[in-house]
Amino acid sequence: MELTMIYYLIPSLIMFCCGVYGFITRRNMIAILISLELMLNAVDINFVVFNRFLFPGEMEGMFFTLFAIGLAAAETALAIAIIINVFRVSNSIDVRDVNKMKH
């Protein structure tokens, strides 16, 4: 069996949709962050696959992926720092408790 592009794209789409689903339904902030990571990684897979199968002559997608991984790491670090802050002031990282400003 030859692995064509579709065998990579469908898992990546499933990953992305799982990420969106988790982002919406999860109640724990760390779990939300994990869902976001899933979405970002699905993007990375897409870029690499498109580059590998459609435009093998150049490396633009690969380079974008490298930068995207770095950006995702920065995002996670900052988000965790803020989550720690939230935990210190409210003793909880459940999003249902972060609702003091809802009107």
Place this chain on the structure above:
Amino acid sequence: MDYSQFLAMRQEIGLLIVFLLVFLYDTFMPKKALNATAGFTTILFLLFTVASFIWGNIGDVDAFAGMYSTSGVCSMIKNILNVGVLIVLIQSCRWANGELMIMRRGEFYELLLVTLFGMYLMISARHFLLFVIGLESASLPLAAMVAFDKNRYESHEAAIKYMLTAVFSSAVFMMGLSFVYGLSGSLYFHDIALQLGSSFNTTLVVALAFVIAGVGFKLSLVPFHLWTADVYQGAPTSVTSYLSVISKGAAAFAFLVILVQCFGQFYSMVWEWMLYALIIATITIGNLFAIRQKNMKRFLAFSSISQAGYIMLGIVGCNDMGLAAMMYYILVYIFSNLAAFGVIGAIENQTGKVEMTDYNGLSRTNPWLACSMMLAMFSLAGIPPFAGFFSKFFIFTSAINQGSVAIYILVLIALINTIISLYYYLLVVKAMYISPDEPQIANFRSASSERLGLWITVGGIVALGIVSFFYDSIMEAASGSALFAFIG
């Protein structure tokens, strides 16, 4: 490699120098000198703003194989943002010198300058890699700035809400980009337009919807606006004012560049209609929710959502006049909104009050603050002698010039919404001037930096509309732009 290309990035490099000097000052100066950090940053930034007005514009130049491009319009919008940031710096002086901020005020200025640098990259990027880096460095430090009031719970809540939605939106945006890359094989704006041709493709619609949704989050257009009110309310007032004018202005311009440069040929086929729907929803829902707000910062958050809808009207016209009207609108919006936030900040710093009922009878105890607030509200609502009227006038005219029946209906809806917005802007004026209740806020003398900021913004509100020089020079810069070559 040709190192003279770096000269094309002179505005970015100037900003980077300002950032490094502030960073070094903050790190190495003795403790006593740190009291002057706010003044040092403001003066340095003032010098940079003046220098960038004089030497910033070098005409149309592409650098780094077309990844970066600057032109008269780009340097103009950067100068407009500089003026806004300067006012924010002046207004935040008192807050930054406050007791709670002593340890960290240098960081506030550093983060602010880094986000501005990211916005510069967003404006000038002609390659999606550079654009995404600019977008992230404009939005990540902002999350840290939102969380700056360590002792206030709301600040952290706002920060986590901003952070999660920002990451979500950039993931959606990059997913759209990956499809664009799959279709065109390039990330250069110009190559994308060439490779896509004008052949219609369903995947392209999905990709474009993702891209628009991603940038729409940053601009708080309506289906993606839910973070705005909470973040604006929770963030420190200086950060809120920065978030509501500067980052919105930069994102609006970058949005226009992406839409017309990469996807210009699909204008009437795909995204014109998406924008119509977004604009109608943004203006209407922003207005309707603003009516029932009691907190001033929340109220201005919804007002800024509907203002973003008006800014988008400059994009649907897709001509040089629309571009000029949009930039002029951003300039006027910067002055009007910063005047409102200047008053809110002054009152909050003095008394800690931000509710609308606290403003009852303000004109009797603090007539000057009430007067500035009234002018800001008149300008935001678009009442004739003030700048807000002219910016709305130009943006409606440029949209109507496009000439289809659909756009007439769109502008009509926007006009009706202007009347609705008059109601809630005047609610504030009513509370300050007509309400018979006892004044909640005693007479006080605001800090000299706050008064300076208010003088500048109020002067801008009055002068920008009457003095035609500002619109003329923006129009001149915009009419030379080659942005709209691919529209079809």
